[in-house]
Amino acid sequence: MKTHWKKLTNPDYLGAYSLAGENGYSEKVVVIESVRQETVTGTDGKKEMCMVAHLVNEKPMILNATNCKAIAKVAGSSFVEDWAGVAVTLFVQQGVKAFGDVVDALRIRPKAPMPPTTCDRCGDLIAPAFKMTVPQLIEYSKQHCNGSTLCASCMKAYKEMQDAQKQKEAANDSESS
Numbered sequence: 740m741k742t743h744w745k746k747l748t749n750p751d752y753l754g755a756y757s758l759a760g761e762n763g764y765s766e767k768v769v770v771i772e773s774v775r776q777e778t779v780t781g782t783d784g785k786k787e788m789c790m791v792a793h794l795v796n797e798k799p800m801i802l803n804a805t806n807c808k809a810i811a812k813v814a815g816s817s818f819v820e821d822w823a824g825v826a827v828t829l830f831v832q833q834g835v836k837a838f839g840d841v842v843d844a845l846r847i848r849p850k851a852p853m854p855p856t857t858c859d860r861c862g863d864l865i866a867p868a869f870k871m872t873v874p875q876l877i878e879y880s881k882q883h884c885n886g887s888t889l890c891a892s893c894m895k896a897y898k899e900m901q902d903a904q905k906q907k908e909a910a911n912d913s914e915s916s
């Protein structure tokens with residue numbers, strides 16, 4: 740079987756390998772500088788015209804149709820000129836069937852990256868805590884802290900306040916009975 744050059748890891752461009760870490764793949768938010776058609780030379784020397792996204796402080800990324808559509812969705816425009824300055828989230832889709840093989844593919848989320856979220860109470864940036872990611876923490880906070888988005892330490896303070904209140908109520912109940 741022949742090997743398509745796109746299947747090979749090209750160190751000149753971003754690939755699934757770029758997001759690989761000790762605990763599997765991570766996600767990354769990147770900002771597009773420009774997108775243009777250019778000749779890409781594969782690791783085996785074969786040349787092909789590709790859509791290439793040049794990114795701020797990153798290696799360029801070869802775009803397939805799926806990723807172009809994702810950027811168009813995030814940017815709200817199908818014109819590549821409008822994609823400059825747009826931030827997108829890169830992730831890895833595992834087990835993609837391509838070129839007669841199963842590969843891990845570098846993909847772009849068709850949704851704008853979440854802006855950093857700050858705590859409703861203290862205004863600090865919300866960071867992962869309690870073994871939860873930021874989105875999980877926000878969801879947890881909304882469910883458990885009266886619909887507000889709190890950072891880990893404010894969430895703790897809120898819980899302590901609630902516990903104290905419950906104890907007080909329990910004490911009052913036992914007094915009145």
Ligand SMILES: [Zn+2]
Nearest residue numbers: 858861890893
């Ligand atoms: Zn806070």
